[in-house]
Amino acid sequence: MSGATVNRDLLLEVEQFVYREARMQDEHDYDGWEALWTDDALYWVPANGDAIDPTREMSIIFDNRSRIATRVKQLKTGKRHAQAPPSRTRRVVSNVELLDGAGDGGELVVGANFVLYESRERGVTLWAGRSTYRLRPTGDGLRMAYKKIELVNNDRAIFTLAFLI
Amino acid sequence: MGVGEVVSEFAAVAVSIDHEGNGPRLRIEDLKTGHVGYLDALELETLAWLPEGALHPLLDPSLHRWRKPAPNGGHH
Amino acid sequence: MSTVDATAGWDRLIEHDRVHGSLYTDPAIYEAELERIWYRTWVFVGHVSEVPEPNDYVVKSIGPQPVIMTRDKQGEIHLLLNRCTHRANLVCDAPRGNSSAFRCPYHGWTFSNTGRLLGYPFNSGYDGREAKRELGLGRVARIGIYEGFVFGSFAEEGPTLLEHLGAAREALDRLVALSPSGELDLSAGWLQHKVKANWKMLVENETDGYHPQFVHSSIFSVAQSGIGELYGEESTALSRDLGNGHTENDLRPEFRRIGQPLGWFGTTPDRVPDYVAQLEAAKGVEQARELLIDGSPHVMLFPNLFIAEIQLFVIQPLAVDETVQHVTAVQYKGAPDMNRRMLQQTIGSVGPAGFLLADDSEMYERNQRGVHARSPEWVVLKRGTHRERLDEDGHLVGDATDEVPQRAIWRHYRRLMEAGA
Structure with missing residues (x-):
């Protein structure tokens, strides 16, 4: 999609969605975040590269919609020790690009980069990567059908990642 | 006619079948230098039958590639 | 905490039912462990x-x-x-x-x-x-x-691998017996999960049947998992010292009592019909049924291989307070329907974002911070000392939640460290 054809209103809507998701994650608004997903959603954080086959190889997260719900429920028990207390996080999402989809009712493919500071008792951990979203227009605004997070260090040893990425 | 690239962390070559001669041969291009070599069918068959370790002497970097030119200039 | 001089004798640091906190924090002890355990044993x-x-x-x-x-x-x-x-x-x-x-x-x-x-x-x-x-x-x-x-x-001489594995060999046999082809395929790739904790915190936790109901209650409750009960006060499961520092939680008594094939995996044969048919073809219907009831082992092979039913962990120490857990899914060569389920369950459970392992890892790091406290200086491993007993094979066993495995790990550890002195 060349820059000249970008629909500014659409890009603005997409950016606002992506920023809203980031804020909900940073502020541990678990219900709000879960409501952003479609019923057939997929939430994926690959390991050992970005182009692996998640049906045959290990991923860090490979959640279908039901497992997203389990993840949120676990966080909400208050006994998810890796997030009790929750990590303090703030992330900057940038380089938001509409990669595909004209907005005629079909899904939009959106790319963005992020940098994230996580503070826990252990100390500050810096996370960075690229997110690819598939956003589906609904009568109630955009919803996430797919989010893939490519951590820059997904091929190395990483600390616990129990907050919402 | 391209066949493909064979790449490891130690070397990267592109292999293809070359038809410029009177018979086909395997063209091997060292992608790091552009250097090209050829292997014909009989040479390839011989390679397929090589016993374990027979290629090892050829893998010595000093054998052909990284060595002082011979005094008569015969080596490149 | 006060530092105890390790050269004064390992018996001063490691007693039958308690160990000194400096064992987890002293860089000199860590260096000695590298030489006497990691660069010597299998x-x-x-x-x-x-x-x-x-x-x-x-x-x-x-x-x-x-x-x-x-x-x-x-x-x-x-x-x-x-x-x-x-x-x-x-x-x-x-x-x-x-x-x-x-x-x-x-x-x-x-x-x-x-x-x-x-x-x-x-x-x-x-x-x-x-x-x-x-x-x-x-x-x-x-x-x-x-x-x-x-x-x-790294040792030119010493016990053979079979001598080292000893009774723990049987756990590997049980793992492989569940593969219809008799082979495993461990090529799904490894997650690398780093923790700021001493490696022994992990080894001790792997066969600790006391923690699951506390550390993992969040996921057990939302996933309606029955795993917690396996490690309860009423459980007939056993904790066992297999010798040479190898330990296990033997859940077979519970699975046999329940008698449900694949119950250990939280599923039923009709969900993985191809796999069950393959196993029956390979082993016979009766033996396949027994294998599927007994399930996969839960065993910690000292010092670094943990088999958790369908997952395989490798513990890698990098510093006195830094350890990496490498983890992959067990896959049976040639059993795609079962493999898909084992892979997806593994991805959900383990690694940096896993429903189980993220919480274990939080405990490791909290332990590591806690053990620096000046008082008390000792870690208490008394649980079940009054009821541990020998099984018919002569192995020391305790109830599911007892600290028989932890005491066994430290006995072996002490032998290795003393042998290197």
């Missing part, structure tokens, strides 16, 4: 299925030591140190590949995948070729393979 390195083809290699480790596991053209497995014999550069950089020879990127020294030095550029700079024989890659002194599990020992 350590799990990898599985033959990670190098399935001739000339395959993978970069692995023994503790902090970088190791290359290769399969040569003849099919033989080698464990080489990833260090050029010239000026110490890492010879292999990629995590895996296929090559009959490795060429160091620094000066081009070239080694066969059996470790032999094949040559170096501009050899006129050396006065002869005879030194080549001494300049092959370093190798792990001994290599042992059991059911495809590749172990290495």
Whole structure:
């Protein structure tokens, strides 16, 4: 999609969605975040590269919609020790690009980069990567059908990642 | 006619079948230098039958590639 | 905490039912462990299925030591140190590949995948070729393979791998018996999960039947899992000392009482019909049924291989307070329907974002911070001392939640550390 054809209103809507998701994650608004997903959603954080086959190889997260719900429920028990207390996080999402989809009712493919500071008792951990979203227009605004997070260090040893990425 | 690239962390070559001669041969291009070599069918068959370790002497970097030119200039 | 001088005697630090906190925090003790445990005993390195083809290699480790596991053209497995014999550069950089020879990127020294030095550029700079024989890659002194599990020992002499495995061999047999082909395929890739904690925190936790109901109650409650009850006060499951520091939680008494094939995996045979049919074809209906009721082992092979039913963990110490857990899914060669389920359940459970392991890892790090407290100085491992007993094979067993395994780990640890003194 060349820059000249970008629909500014659409890009603005997409950016606002992506920023809203980031804020909900940073502020541990678990219900709000879960409501952003479609019923057939997929939430994926690959390991050992970005182009692996998640049906045959290990991923860090490979959640279908039901497992997203389990993840949120676990966080909400208050006994998810890796997030009790929750990590303090703030992330900057940038380089938001509409990669595909004209907005005629079909899904939009959106790319963005992020940098994230996580503070826990252990100390500050810096996370960075690229997110690819598939956003589906609904009568109630955009919803996430797919989010893939490519951590820059997904091929190395990483600390616990129990907050919402 | 391209066949493909064979790449490891130690070397990267592109292999293809070359038809410029009177018979086909395997063209091997060292992608790091552009250097090209050829292997014909009989040479390839011989390679397929090589016993374990027979290629090892050829893998010595000093054998052909990284060595002082011979005094008569015969080596490149 | 006050520092206890380790040279004063390991018996001062390790008693029958308590151990001193400095064992987890003292850098000098960690250095001694590397020499007396990690660079001496048998350590799990990898599985033959990670190098399935001739000339395959993978970069692995023994503790902090970088190791290359290769399969040569003849099919033989080698464990080489990833260090050029010239000026110490890492010879292999990629995590895996296929090559009959490795060429160091620094000066081009070239080694066969059996470790032999094949040559170096501009050899006129050396006065002869005879030194080549001494300049092959370093190798792990001994290599042992059991059911495809590749172990290495840096000690030229010592117990054989089979002697080291001892009674724990049976756990590996049980694991492999659940594969219809009799083979495992551990090529799904490894997650690397780092924690700021001493490696022994992890080893002790793997067969600790006391923690699941507390640490994992969040996921047990939302997933309606019955795992918690297996480790309850009423459970007939056992904790067991298998000798040589190997320990297990034997859940078979519970699974046999319930009598449900695949109950241990939280599923039923009709969900994985191809797998069940394959296993029945391979073992016979009756034996297959018994295997499917008994389930997969939950065993910690000292010092670094933990088999958690459908997952395989490798514990790698990097510093006194830093450890990496490598984890992959157990896959049975040729059983795709079962493998899909085991892989997806593993991804959900383990690794940095896993429903289970993220919480275990939080405990490791909290333990590591806590053990620095000045008082009390000791970690208490008394649970079940009044009811531990010998089973019919002569192994010490306790109830599911007892600290029989932890005491067993420390007994073995002390023997190894004293032997090196």
